[in-house]
Amino acid sequence: MRARVRFFQAFLLLFLVLGWEFSVRLGWVDAFFFSKPSDIAARIFEWFKSGEIYGHLWITLWETLLAFLIGTVFGVVMGLWLALAPTASAVLDPFIKALNSIPRVILAPIFTLWFGLGVASKVALGVTLVFFVAFFNTYQGIKEVNPVVLANARMLGASGRQLLQHVYLPSAASWIFSSLRTSIGFAVIGAVVGEYLGAAKGLGYLISQAEGVFDTTGVFAGMVVLAVFVVLLDWAVSRVEARLLVWRPEPGREGGTV
Amino acid sequence: MRSDASAPAIQLSRVSQRFGDYVAIRGVDLVAAPGEFVAIVGPTGCGKSTLLNIVAGLKPPAEGEVRIFGKPLAGLNRQAGYLFQADSLLPWKTALGNVMLGLVLRGVADGEAREQARGWLAKVGLRGFEDRYPHQLSGGMKKRVALAQVLILRPKILLMDEPFGALDVQTRQLMENELLALWQEDRKTVLFVTHDLEEAIALADRVVVFSAGPASRIVGDFPVELPRPRDVAEVRLTEDFLKIHREIWGLLREEVMRAHAR
Ligand SMILES: Nc1ncnc2c1ncn2[C@@H]1O[C@H](COP(=O)(O)OP(=O)(O)OP(=O)(O)O)[C@@H](O)[C@H]1O
């Protein structure tokens, strides 16, 4: 099953890449607008060979991780607090919804104004995205705690803090982890969009530079590097998740009754 | 407001419970002496779980008073261990982690808690299953873990809500006998909810019958004077058992029919 899926995935990728390459070579589409895979591969190889990509990658990674960590910590803490304090939650609800409805791209220039052209403005943009993902998932995760399990822990003598440690957090963990994987993506978006709109370094900056001179090969090469970068980060998070959530039944292989 | 050695373990006076406009139970008086095994039977939805939740202190009654060993109950009932009707194990903890939880919450050292939990798992027949997560255990095993989880804290009162309802007949009789053996050791006060009258009679000192809801109340209270120790399979065949069964069943059948007629 798994091998078959991998096989078809490889096949599909090969098909698309070859189709693209030959469409350009046979003159069906214009290389100026679409570049072609062999050029893109050559460009990426060149970036790594000359080493010029590392500085950009490093900056983007750094911005991503900072936005991811800060946004997640704030999101989880706020999610916990509001889920466990109904009054505060009712008071803050419209504010949170309003804040979350702001399209983040609009914030980018303001953050540049506030925090400058460096790392901080990109991190701020990422945080505004990551925060809400972590917040909503944590909130939901806490709200969905099984009331019988909760009552059981209370009967066994758990205090408020102990309920947090032994029931709420582990129960919300699967929600929080699924949010982490979305968050990593959003953190990258925050970083790259920020760089794209005004920076001196980073993958977003690289792509925007290439666009500025109509270098489609450079744009696509930047996108490929970015995609691989996100896939690797996502893979890292899913590994951590698998380690920490061993207690979860595998979907479709449910052992007990529901 | 002092605890009284001669006071009943559980004393409910004119207890009622409402959910919105729906009156689940009304005017329930129930007394359980220390060490008494009381079974509660009644048609489905009559308010048996509601009653246990009140005694556990999870949801205070709308009206009436609950006294535990003579003291009015305020907040959670710290003397009681509660075996819930639904799955209540913490899915993210292993069998061992679940059983030792109560001790850990009380600040018992990890090694000591682990040691005791191992002992209790062995006692309920689950040696070798320490590292399984709940989803890797069968329904009966989960109930055993839940039982060990509650008993390790040595509660004076044990509240059990259809603990063996979902089990097959053989496992069920096995666990009923194990429960009686454990109970024989230190004679806790037990409130045992079941919809199975035979189980109620086989286990209990007294069988209390609830009427069909709404506004369910106690309509019968029957002593079970069968000798102990009992074997739940054998006691069912005795003449005395059948006599008590006929007597209670006459009443219970009426209530079950009324519950269905609604
Ligand atoms: N949280 C609740 N909100 C509204 N109604 C409730 C709630 N809990 C219980 N009830 C109602 O109260 C009545 C008694 O419920 P309860 O769970 O105590 O019944 P039970 O005797 O334990 O039934 P069973 O034998 O099926 O477990 C039912 O009619 C149920 O619908």
Ligand SMILES: [Mg+2]
């Ligand atoms: Mg019930």
